[in-house]
Amino acid sequence: MLHTIEAVVNEGGEVRLLEHLHLPGARRALVTILEEEPAIKPPETALLSEKALAEDWSRPEEDEAWSHLQ
Numbered sequence: 001m002l003h004t005i006e007a008v009v010n011e012g013g014e015v016r017l018l019e020h021l022h023l024p025g026a027r028r029a030l031v032t033i034l035e036e037e038p039a040i041k042p043p044e045t046a047l048l049s050e051k052a053l054a055e056d057w058s059r060p061e062e063d064e065a066w067s068h069l070q
Contacts, residue, residue: 007031008038 006018015031056062 009033 003021005021008016008018009031010016
């Protein structure tokens with residue numbers, strides 16, 4: 001199954017997906033570089049806090065607190 005999602009590639013070549021993606025395992029991917037710049041640039045504070053929030057949200061306590069929504 002093919003699935004297309006939007007991503008941003010920074011100057012260093014790092015790819016950041018603009019939506020969360022669940023896969024059953026590793027998959028190959030094709031990346032097409034478009035000429036135009038991204039229409040939406042995330043606020044710098046969002047990028048700076050991403051790592052800290054990811055660590056916080058990955059705790060078992062967080063999973064338990066939100067489990068009723070799954």
